[in-house]
Amino acid sequence: MESETSSLSDPIDSRLGHRLKHLRQMQRLTLDGLAERAGVSRAMISRIERGEASPTAQLLNRLCAALDTTLSRFFAQEDGAGDPLSRREAQRLWRDPATGYLRRSVSPERTGSPVDIIEVEFPAHGRVVFDPHVFDGGTTQHVWVLQGAMRLTSGDVTCDLQAGDCLFMRLDDGQIFENPHAEPARYAVILHRREG
Known part of the structure; x- marks a missing residue:
């Protein structure tokens, strides 16, 4: 079970961090600005953006709310053309x-x-x-x-x-x-x- 968890979460940590940083920068928010809006420490946000920490669902939901988005929109890929089929x-x-x-x-x-x-x-x-x-x-x-x-x-x-x-x-x-x-x-x- 532990290896399954690692294989599911480890590769996504850097993608989550990149996505969080992208959304923060698109809104022209500093780390301090997002920390204040979300009620999450600047250090934790920085660690997530660098892929060094795995955010919990509750923490990620707070960050999404502060960025005016939902978990679904957060996880959605934004680049490329849409495909009507999801395998x-x-x-x-x-x-x-x-x-x-x-x-x-x-x-x-x-x-x-x-x-x-x-x-x-x-x-x-x-x-x-x-x-x-x-x-x-x-x-x-x-x-x-x-x-x-x-x-x-x-x-x-x-x-x-x-x-x-x-x-x-x-x-x-x-x-x-x-x-x-x-x-x-x-x-x-x-x-x-x-x-x-």
């Missing part, structure tokens, strides 16, 4: 170093679609808290449990979901994803971005 073997993978959850970007990239589809394998007893995305109040998501069970909190509402259940949530509410069970869960997230 499984080419889909981007990322493993959260804190919980071990595995995120797969399923949607074809650079198609102009306002919809992103993500598949997540969530480990037993895992928990991730995502702060509200105030800047992006129009983005919504459906979480569809494919296997196992999850407990999701959106704003003040908590729901226990079983395989086949689907929950609608808004990103500006903030969410808690947790699997209090002894078995891993698998679910799809379908994000819809507001146009215009």
Whole structure:
């Protein structure tokens, strides 16, 4: 298991760092400016940009919010022409170093679609808290449990979901994803971005 985690996360650390630095520079933010907006230390951001640290899902979500983007947009490749077909073997993978959850970007990239589809394998007893995305109040998501069970909190509402259940949530509410069970869960997230 440890070698699988390394093979999934190590090669992506430098790409994540490069992407973070690119987005920061596109907004003409200094390291200090981004640190202040995200509530993350300048040193940690610098380490991530250099590929020396693996950000957790919670930390990456805070950085994305400070950069006015979502995790899906952060992971999407921006260069080249879009291909309407996304083959499984080419889909981007990322493993959260804190919980071990595995995120797969399923949607074809650079198609102009306002919809992103993500598949997540969530480990037993895992928990991730995502702060509200105030800047992006129009983005919504459906979480569809494919296997196992999850407990999701959106704003003040908590729901226990079983395989086949689907929950609608808004990103500006903030969410808690947790699997209090002894078995891993698998679910799809379908994000819809507001146009215009």
